[in-house]
Amino acid sequence: MTGVPTEHIIEITYLIATALFILSLKWLSSPTTARRGVFAGEIGMLLAVVGTLLYHGIVEYKWIVIALVLGSIIGVPLGEVAMTAVPQRTALSHAFGALCVTLVGTAEYYLRAPNVPPFMMGVLSLEIILGSLTFTGSLMAAGKLQEILPQRPITYKGQNIVNLGLLGVAIVVAGVLVAHPEKMQLFPAIVGIPLVFGVMMIIPIGGADMPTVISLLNSYAGLSAAAMGFVLQSKLLIIAGALDGASGFILSVNMSKAMNRSFTNVLFGAFGQEQASHAGTAEARSVKSASPEEAAGILAAANKVVIVPGYGMAVAQAQHKVRELFDGLTKRGIDVKFGIHPVAGRMPGHMNVLLAEADIPYDKLLDMDEINGEFSQTDVALIIGANDVTNPAARTDNTSPIFGMPILDVDKARTVMVIKRSMGAGFAGIENPLYYQDKTLMLFGDAKNFVGSIVRELAGGHE
Amino acid sequence: MKLDLLTSLYVFMLAAFIGFEVIRRVSPLLHTPLMSLTNALDAIAVVGAIILAGEFHEHGALLAKILGTIAIVAATSNIVGGFLITDRMLRMFKASGPRKK
Numbered sequence: 358m359t360g361v362p363t364e365h366i367i368e369i370t371y372l373i374a375t376a377l378f379i380l381s382l383k384w385l386s387s388p389t390t391a392r393r394g395v396f397a398g399e400i401g402m403l404l405a406v407v408g409t410l411l412y413h414g415i416v417e418y419k420w421i422v423i424a425l426v427l428g429s430i431i432g433v434p435l436g437e438v439a440m441t442a443v444p445q446r447t448a449l450s451h452a453f454g455a456l457c458v459t460l461v462g463t464a465e466y467y468l469r470a471p472n473v474p475p476f477m478m479g480v481l482s483l484e485i486i487l488g489s490l491t492f493t494g495s496l497m498a499a500g501k502l503q504e505i506l507p508q509r510p511i512t513y514k515g516q517n518i519v520n521l522g523l524l525g526v527a528i529v530v531a532g533v534l535v536a537h538p539e540k541m542q543l544f545p546a547i548v549g550i551p552l553v554f555g556v557m558m559i560i561p562i563g564g565a566d567m568p569t570v571i572s573l574l575n576s577y578a579g580l581s582a583a584a585m586g587f588v589l590q591s592k593l594l595i596i597a598g599a600l601d602g603a604s605g606f607i608l609s610v611n612m613s614k615a616m617n618r619s620f621t622n623v624l625f626g627a628f629g630q631e632q633a634s635h636a637g638t639a640e641a642r643s644v645k646s647a648s649p650e651e652a653a654g655i656l657a658a659a660n661k662v663v664i665v666p667g668y669g670m671a672v673a674q675a676q677h678k679v680r681e682l683f684d685g686l687t688k689r690g691i692d693v694k695f696g697i698h699p700v701a702g703r704m705p706g707h708m709n710v711l712l713a714e715a716d717i718p719y720d721k722l723l724d725m726d727e728i729n730g731e732f733s734q735t736d737v738a739l740i741i742g743a744n745d746v747t748n749p750a751a752r753t754d755n756t757s758p759i760f761g762m763p764i765l766d767v768d769k770a771r772t773v774m775v776i777k778r779s780m781g782a783g784f785a786g787i788e789n790p791l792y793y794q795d796k797t798l799m800l801f802g803d804a805k806n807f808v809g810s811i812v813r814e815l816a817g818g819h820e
Numbered sequence: 821m822k823l824d825l826l827t828s829l830y831v832f833m834l835a836a837f838i839g840f841e842v843i844r845r846v847s848p849l850l851h852t853p854l855m856s857l858t859n860a861l862d863a864i865a866v867v868g869a870i871i872l873a874g875e876f877h878e879h880g881a882l883l884a885k886i887l888g889t890i891a892i893v894a895a896t897s898n899i900v901g902g903f904l905i906t907d908r909m910l911r912m913f914k915a916s917g918p919r920k921k
Contacts, residue, residue, distance in 0.1 A: 374864070379838060381857065382842045382843060382846070382854075382858070383842050385850060385854055386842070386845040386846045388847075388850065389915075391853065391913070392907060394857070395906050395907045395910060398857060398860060402863075402903070409866075409867040409871065410870065412870075412871060414871065416874060416876045417874055418874065420885060421870055421873050423889070424869075424873065424889045424896065425892060427896075428892060428893040428895065428899070428900065431897040431900075431901075432896060432897035432899065432900025432901035433900060433901070435897055435900075435901030435904075436900060436901040436902070436903070436904025436908070437904065437908070443856075443905070443909075446905065447852075447855055447856060447859065450856070450898050450902060453863075453895070453897055453898050454859060454863055454894070454895070454898050456890070456891070456894045457863070457865050457866070457891040457894040458865055460869075460888070460890055460891040461868050461872055461887065461888065461891050464880070464883055464884045464887040464888060465872070468880050468883075476825055571855070575855055578859070578862060582862050582864075585865055586828070587825070587828050587832075591867065591868060592828070592831050594867065594868060595828055595835065596831060596832075596835040597861050598865075599835035599839055600835060600838070600858060600861065601839075601859070601861060602836070602839070603835075603843055604839060604855070606840075608851060608854075608855065611848075611851075697848075699848060704851075704852060704855065705848070705851035705852060705854075706852035706853070706854070707852060709849045709850070709852065709913075710853070710912070713909070713912040713913045713914070714912045718914055719913045719914065719915060720915055720916050724847075
């Protein structure tokens with residue numbers, strides 16, 4: 358085999374792979390074509406990898422094969438985690454992606470130094486800075502989501518200054534390297550400082566900010582891969598990186614809008630800084646509570662029910678009991694829908710995946726904009742483990758830290774029922790006036806047990 | 821070389837535009853599978869790692885081999901795991917209507 362035709366074959370596999378990647382994302386736009394999208398992506402990936410293995414410059418295959426096999430062995434269990442563990446799995450895969458990019462970038466520098474043209478050194482620095490901070494940042498996020506690390510945000514005075522200072526130093530060092538790529542002793546700094554920055558960036562992040570952070574890390578991982586494409590002059594890599602970067606960017610913007618955070622706030626990763634203490638208002642205001650029997654009675658009398666799930670449902674693993682409730686109510690001819698806030702849960706789309714796993718048809722899962730118009734015709738809004746995303750203070754109280762955040766208008770429903778462990782405030786420590794309304798019934802207990810009791814009551818009353 | 825960089829910038833710009841247009845249309849329903857799928861596609865960085873680990877290097881061959889091999893492991897686990905879990909999630913999304921079981 359001569360070299361020239363092989364080059365062409367490789368280029369053609371890359372071209373087809375690129376087209377398949379774009380089609381893959383296009384087909385993902387609808388649940389009916391989405392699985393075809395995954396298939397297209399797999400074929401594209403296979404073509405690109407096989408094409409690369411044909412490259413005549415490869416002199417030794419042993420380690421490549423060992424690494425491919427080992428990676429597949431690690432990948433299979435990562436593809437088979439429980440659906441409740443998907444957020445931490447996603448964070449972990451961002452870390453792996455960033456690790457790959459950082460290691461390749463580091464090797465490329467040492468192979469090419471000292472003769473690295475300025476533009477090349479610039480994108481190489483970008484690749485390495487983004488890659489390293491995404492690596493440790495994602496590991497930290499995964500640790501928090503897996504609850505290996507404390508989930509509480511840890512803040513201290515001057516945190517933002519320290520963090521921005523670290524990033525600033527890394528950028529200055531990168532600038533020096535662009536001018537003097539031969540100063541090899543400086544190179545470890547643009548790997549090491551962003552590694553530290555990644556940890557520092559995630560320390561102040563609490564659980565409720567995770568959807569935004571994961572999206573942002575997704576975007577960084579994509580951009581670092583695109584930068585790697587510039588370094589290696591690989592159009593395939595530039596395109597895949599740009600697609601991933603765009604995807605993460607769109608999700609980050611969605612999430613920040615859903616939390617009413619400004620875009621610069623997101624870009625600089627300054628999350629979770631305003632845990633304003635709203636204590637003091639937590640006087641002994643009276644709430645009405647109800648038993649499972651009463652709740653079942655009210656639900657059975659309704660024509661239209663909207664269930665609003667939140668992270669509490671995921672924690673209590675209540676999704677399968679919720680499906681039973683859905684079935685029980687649907688059987689009685691009651692119209693049941695789900696209202697899902699964009700930041701409900703720990704990553705974008707988290708609730709949808711859990712409810713789909715529990716076999717709830719996806720056309721019953723409505724996002725915030727679709728469901729909000731329906732609450733005024735709703736008899737019962739049943740909130741399961743969600744808090745801040747239903748807080749009407751976001752509309753009315755301009756002193757509230759979440760003022761301006763778009764919420765689910767559950768208070769427009771005729772009756773509101775809230776399944777909650779206790780009267781403790783939500784993640785952000787913000788009082789929720791919804792609980793003190795006349796039409797609100799508090800259902801105190803574990804989400805899974807409580808929903809289970811309602812289901813039993815409904816079944817018993819039916820016979 | 822200069823032309824190559826400029827071409828690369830054009831490619832990046834066009835791909836970013838396509839990405840925005842295509843991904844904007846993905847329903848919030850599928851945002852979790854979207855993230856795991858883009859993650860798997862992003863692991864195409866494996867092609868760079870394969871060449872790094874397999875190519876002949878006059879200097880720094882050991883470094884290239886070690887870093888390249890680890891990079892291949894990391895990227896491959898993302899490819900395999902990412903596609904697997906995306907497909908698993910998508911299989912669960914079913915429309916209303918007669919349900920099996």
